[in-house]
Amino acid sequence: MNATGTKExxxxxxxxxxxxxxxxxxxxxxxxxxxxxxxxxxxxxxRTVERRGYHMDLAAILLIENYTQMRALVRDLGIEGTTQRTNNVVGIRRGGRIHRMRANRPTDLKRSGLLPWSSLPAMLRLQADLGKYGSRLRWDSDMGEAAALDTETAAAYAERRLDAEFRDWVVDPMSAMFFNSPPDLSVVNFLFSMPAVNAEWFNFHDRVDTLTTALAARLPVETRAEVTQVEEVPDGVRVHWRREGEPEHTEEAAAAVVALPGPVAARLCPGLAPATLDYLANVPYVPDIHVYFGVDRRPDETATCVLFPQREHPDLGVVTFNHNFAPGRAPQGHALLTSYYRYPWAMRHWEADDEKVVELTHEVHRQAWPELARHIEAHQDMAYVQRWKNAVILRKPGDYARLRDFNRGLDPHCRIQLAGDYLAFSATNSSLVTGERAAERVRDIVTTGAVSAGRG
Known part of the structure; x- marks a missing residue:
C-alpha cells in the first residue's frame, strides 16, 4: 500500500x-x-476462432471436472451457467476398429476388447501404481513430489510394469496426447494423464474461450502491446513496450507478472538470475500443427476423440470430434473434426503452406481411417490449419527433477514473478494455478516491501 492508502x-x-x-x-x-x-x-x-459458423477451440479443448481451480474461477466470474458436463467417450483404433470407453469408467478398458484378457494383471498393476502415486500427481502442484517418479521413460515403465500389449495399445496412444511417443516421454506424463482422463469432463456451451473472454471483459487489457523489456528497479519494475505507429512506451509499477513462454520470458527479463535465464531459455517446447475440418453431415462416431497407436499410423495422433464435446462447435446437423499429429510430423511440414497441409492430412486420413477420409472429402465445408510454435513441453526423464530445482531456486522477493505452463504440468488448469501463485507472491512482496536478494 502506498502513501495515499491505495494499493500498488x-x-x-x-x-x-x-x-x-x-x-x-x-x-x-x-x-x-x-x-x-x-x-x-x-x-x-x-482462444476460439469462428469460420462459417464453426467454433474452433485453438488449443485447450478437453476440460476435466477435477480442474478445481478452474471451476472456482468460473464461479467467481459468475459464468457457471455457461458450462455443462460433456461426453467423455474416448476411442482407440486397433485393427481398423474403434474400441470405445468412458474416461471415468476404468472397467470399460477391460470390456472394450482393446486388450486381451492376458493383460488383466498389467491393468491391476497400473491401478495399484496410480493408487500409490496419485497424491503426487496434482494439478495444483509444482511437480516437486512427482520428481521422485521421474526416473524412466513411459516406454521403459511399460516394459517393466505392464506388458507389450499395454505398451502398444494404451501407453503409446496416450502419449499422442502430448504429440509424442513413449520412448521420448517421462513416465510422469503417462501416469499423470491416466487419472486426468479417468474423470468426468466439462466444457463451455459454445466455445472454450468463454472463460478468457469473461476475464478480458473485467480487466484493462492493452492488445497489440509488444513488450520489449521488463526490469526490476528500486521498489518496483519498469516495463518497455511498443505498438506499431506509436512511440515506445515506458511504464512503472510495484511489480510485474510475466506470463509468457519460457524462452520469451528469458529474452524480456535479462536481469533475472543466470540460472533462471538458462532454464527459461531452454524450456523444451515442441511445435504442433493441427487441422480442422467442418463437414455438412455428421459422421456416426460417438467418441469425443479417437487415439491412434503408431502401429495404426506413425504420424497421426488424435482425431477429435469437437461437436461431441459440447454444443455450439458446429452449425446444426454439421460436424467439426480436428486431426493432431505427433510433433516430428509438425517439424517436417512446418514450412508447408496451409493448402499443402490440408492435402497431406487428407492423405493421412486415407491411410489411417479410410471410412472417415471418404466422409470428410464428400462433405467438407471448411478447412482451417492452426500452428503453435510452443505447443506443449516435451518432458523427458529427469526434467521434472530439474523443474523442482528450478521452482525452489526462484527468488520469492523478486518484483518480477513468473507464470506459465513451464512451472508445472503442461496443461490449462496448471497454467491457471501458476497465475494464482504469482498473484499471491506479488501481494506478499508489495505488502511487505521486500527487496529482491537474488534477482530471479
Missing part, C-alpha cells in the same frame, strides 16, 4: 489464462492492474 499498481505481461488469472486475483485484492498483450486479442492458447 501491478503490470501483467501476457493475456493468456495464466496472466489474466493473476491479474483478476490481484484486481480482486484491490490492486490496480494493467495487462499487456502482443496479439490483437486476449486468450492465448485458450
Amino acid at each position: 499498481p501491478i503490470i501483467v505481461i501476457g493475456a493468456g489464462i495464466a496472466g489474466m488469472t493473476a491479474a483478476f486475483r490481484l484486481q480482486q485484492d484491490g490492486h490496480p492492474v494493467r495487462v499487456l498483450e502482443a496479439e490483437d486479442r486476449a486468450g492465448g492458447r485458450m
Whole structure:
C-alpha cells in the first residue's frame, strides 16, 4: 500500500489464462492492474476462432471436472451457467476398429476388447501404481513430489510394469496426447494423464474461450502491446513496450507478472538470475500443427476423440470430434473434426503452406481411417490449419527433477514473478494455478516491501 492508502499498481505481461488469472486475483485484492498483450486479442492458447459458423477451440479443448481451480474461477466470474458436463467417450483404433470407453469408467478398458484378457494383471498393476502415486500427481502442484517418479521413460515403465500389449495399445496412444511417443516421454506424463482422463469432463456451451473472454471483459487489457523489456528497479519494475505507429512506451509499477513462454520470458527479463535465464531459455517446447475440418453431415462416431497407436499410423495422433464435446462447435446437423499429429510430423511440414497441409492430412486420413477420409472429402465445408510454435513441453526423464530445482531456486522477493505452463504440468488448469501463485507472491512482496536478494 502506498502513501495515499491505495494499493500498488501491478503490470501483467501476457493475456493468456495464466496472466489474466493473476491479474483478476490481484484486481480482486484491490490492486490496480494493467495487462499487456502482443496479439490483437486476449486468450492465448485458450482462444476460439469462428469460420462459417464453426467454433474452433485453438488449443485447450478437453476440460476435466477435477480442474478445481478452474471451476472456482468460473464461479467467481459468475459464468457457471455457461458450462455443462460433456461426453467423455474416448476411442482407440486397433485393427481398423474403434474400441470405445468412458474416461471415468476404468472397467470399460477391460470390456472394450482393446486388450486381451492376458493383460488383466498389467491393468491391476497400473491401478495399484496410480493408487500409490496419485497424491503426487496434482494439478495444483509444482511437480516437486512427482520428481521422485521421474526416473524412466513411459516406454521403459511399460516394459517393466505392464506388458507389450499395454505398451502398444494404451501407453503409446496416450502419449499422442502430448504429440509424442513413449520412448521420448517421462513416465510422469503417462501416469499423470491416466487419472486426468479417468474423470468426468466439462466444457463451455459454445466455445472454450468463454472463460478468457469473461476475464478480458473485467480487466484493462492493452492488445497489440509488444513488450520489449521488463526490469526490476528500486521498489518496483519498469516495463518497455511498443505498438506499431506509436512511440515506445515506458511504464512503472510495484511489480510485474510475466506470463509468457519460457524462452520469451528469458529474452524480456535479462536481469533475472543466470540460472533462471538458462532454464527459461531452454524450456523444451515442441511445435504442433493441427487441422480442422467442418463437414455438412455428421459422421456416426460417438467418441469425443479417437487415439491412434503408431502401429495404426506413425504420424497421426488424435482425431477429435469437437461437436461431441459440447454444443455450439458446429452449425446444426454439421460436424467439426480436428486431426493432431505427433510433433516430428509438425517439424517436417512446418514450412508447408496451409493448402499443402490440408492435402497431406487428407492423405493421412486415407491411410489411417479410410471410412472417415471418404466422409470428410464428400462433405467438407471448411478447412482451417492452426500452428503453435510452443505447443506443449516435451518432458523427458529427469526434467521434472530439474523443474523442482528450478521452482525452489526462484527468488520469492523478486518484483518480477513468473507464470506459465513451464512451472508445472503442461496443461490449462496448471497454467491457471501458476497465475494464482504469482498473484499471491506479488501481494506478499508489495505488502511487505521486500527487496529482491537474488534477482530471479
